[in-house]
Amino acid sequence: MRPCDTRWNSHYGTIVSIIVMFEAVVEVVEWIKSDRNQDNLGEATGLFKDIQTFDFVFxxxxxxxxxxxxxxxxxxxxxxDQDIVNAMALVEVCKQRLQSLRDDDFGDLLHDVEKFCEEHDIVIPNMEDLHFVPGKSRRKAPKITNFHYYRVDLYFQVLDMQLKELNDRFNEPNFILKILIVWTS
Structure with missing residues (x-):
């Protein structure tokens, strides 16, 4: 199967499973990391460190x-058997929900991430401290807080990209044409 053939709902299910079974995932990666006979020891060690960070959880x-x-x-x-009118309505609902998420829900997301990190003993950065990217020069780094980084540079940017993608891909004439092509093939 090619990556483009993968259904997005399988990605969603995987993410939900990682969250629900987080402790087990960490244990498995730790077990792989502790097995010195593995060819992927460096990869497992890096993954073990990365998955236990605020950034990963966010x-x-x-x-x-x-x-x-x-x-x-x-x-x-x-x-x-999807009809065009229903499909267009679902696209609009999806765009509205993403826009609402962008406008109102950063605080809720941040709270959920912090709560999860507390439950799993993951260090939570002070949101008022300056944000530095590991491995990058601190002198040349832009002077932004962790709060700005997570809210503007990640949250807003990802949601804006998703909304743009939906707007570009599902403008009405383009979308109707794609549905008709699928139905006739």
């Missing part, structure tokens, strides 16, 4: 939010 929860919203649309668009 990305995980953000993707769960976005894919949770787009999952219903994705499943509906895969149906052969």
């Amino acid at each position: 990305h995980l929860f953000l993707m769960r939010l976005i894919l949770g919203i787009t999952n219903e649309l994705s499943q509906a668009l895969q149906k052969k």
Whole structure:
């Protein structure tokens, strides 16, 4: 199967499973890391460190939010018997929910991420501290807070890209043409 053949709902299910079974995932990666006979020891060591960071958890929860919203649309668009009017309505609902998420829900996401990190003993950065990218020069780094980085550079940027993609891909004439092509093939 090619990557483009993968259904988005399988990505959503994987993310939800990682969140629900986080402790087990960490244990498995730790077990792989501790087996010195593995060819992928460096990869497992890096993964073990990375998955236990605030940054990883933030990305995980953000993707769960976005894919949770787009999952219903994705499943509906895969149906052969989908009517155009219903599909366009689902696209609009999806765009509205993403816009609402962008406008109102950063605080809720941040709270959920912090709560998860507390439950799993993951260090939570002070949101008022300056944000530095590991491995990059601190002198040349832009002077932004962690709060700005997570809210503007990640949250807003990812949601804006998703909304742009939906607007570009599902403008009405273009979308109707794509549906007709699928139905006639």
